[in-house]
Amino acid sequence: MISQNTNKDEAKRIIYSVNNLNLWYGKDQALKNLNFTIEENDVTAIIGPSGCGKSTFIKTLNRMIEIIPNVKTSGEIIYNDRNIFDSAFGVEELRTRVGMVFQKPNPFPKSIFENVVYGPKIHGIRNKKKLMEIAEVSLRNSALWDEVKDRLNSNAYGLSGGQQQRLCIARALAMEPEVLLMDEPTSALDPIATAKIEELIMELKKDYTIVIVTHSMQQAARISDKTAFFLMGELIELDKTKTIFTTPRDKRTEDYITGRFG
């Protein structure tokens, strides 16, 4: 039922390897026996109808899902040779390696500068000069520097929605993570802001491994290398984006991407 294409030709390093993952909210099972690999420097897009478990899955990758009470999991998620559910692997450590950008921009009610350096600061970097360097690099990498360099000390909520979202990306980048998880990062933005973020993602994939949930088939087609199609908590198909959009193996995938679903 699950068709997966392991590329033997181009042997990329595997960052995440999800094995038989199940997840329950109380008694309701939201993820069913997932098997999934995520490779280095890939943009992996996750598509599927509303409620199929995309957010649940992406939040499991950095264990943010555990903030919700009564969540139970089984199976394993190997991140760089270690099971993230191992008690020896602290969530704090995992989350410094795996950054997250949320659907709705969520800056802190602090200055732009304080937002970007929040992560480095709470992890013990106090040197002002060092923090300033981190802020500049992160803001440059999130393509926001030119727009905010003259007002680093003004409140982040004075920025537009798109700028706020790039600030949140900068804030995640400031931790120098290996992976960036993005849950519908452009769904609250207008087309121009969306285009900017997509451009940014294309730039970031050189240095980061990116997993992005999207409701826009076009977005998945434009920016991703791999696409995963979820349906009712199951992974139906994971393959190269081109393959998914031209010759999907599963009938349900084809129905969904051609809009014949439901």
Added chain:
Amino acid sequence: MSYDVMQQNKDKHFLNTEALKRRMKLRIILDKVAKGIFILSTLFSLLILGVLIYRVWNQSVGWLNLRFLKSNLSIFPEKAGIHGPILGTLWLMAIVAPVTVILGVATAIYLEEYATKGKFQSFIKTNISNLAGVPSVIFGLLGLTVFGRLLKLGSSILAGGLTMSLLVLPIVIVASQEALKAVPGFLKDASYALGATKWTTIKTVILPTALPGIMTGSILALSRAIGETAPLVVLGIPTLILRIPDGIMSDFTALPIQIYYWTLDAVLRPEYANLAAATIIVLLFMLFIMNSIAILIRNKYQKRY
């Protein structure tokens, strides 16, 4: 449905426009009546307050002056002042403010952020809310038993301060809980997603965001504490204090106590009523200042998100 029936329905109006207009007029009148009732209720309370302040102010005129604020108790009304009670009230605040804020905020943080949501937690929460409604005399009795007698603090500033702290602690806890609850989840998520621990998140995101609400609640609680009389009377706080308090173990008297006894004694000498009125003005002024500070804090530091 046949074509004919559909045609018929098309010509028929389901809503009778005349009746509709009539009912609308009625509702508009009703709206005006409601508005009038609410305005009248507000005016009524304002009127009572106005009369009260006017009468007290009238009685205090000529008595309220710098000498009154600076001199101490005396059997001669012309010489009597409230230097002692003012200091006593300030000392009381010096105990109540730190004790309630530290205990209250810590309890609220535990209940909102750490305690697992369940029966036990909601049981505690309900009981704290109930405590906020217990008559202040009861707290006075508790203070007398525990602080006055058991811990042998007598009727010192410490005993009075701790008793008052117990009285307003539930208010501070409930206000702080509300302020913490109002911190949006997406801010906490942002912090956790950067690898922050719970305590770091509380320290750097949750508390700063909730602080205006917590401070407003605390100041209002404090102003309740300095206006309360009953617990102090039960504790046996005297009014005849000739020595100025100089530490937390000193005996003391406070403004509301002074007002209480002068009002009682007004039957002996009518001038005491004037002294009580002047003291009321001083107490009201302190409360007014504190409430203004609370409002200022709320307006100035309220976070935008």
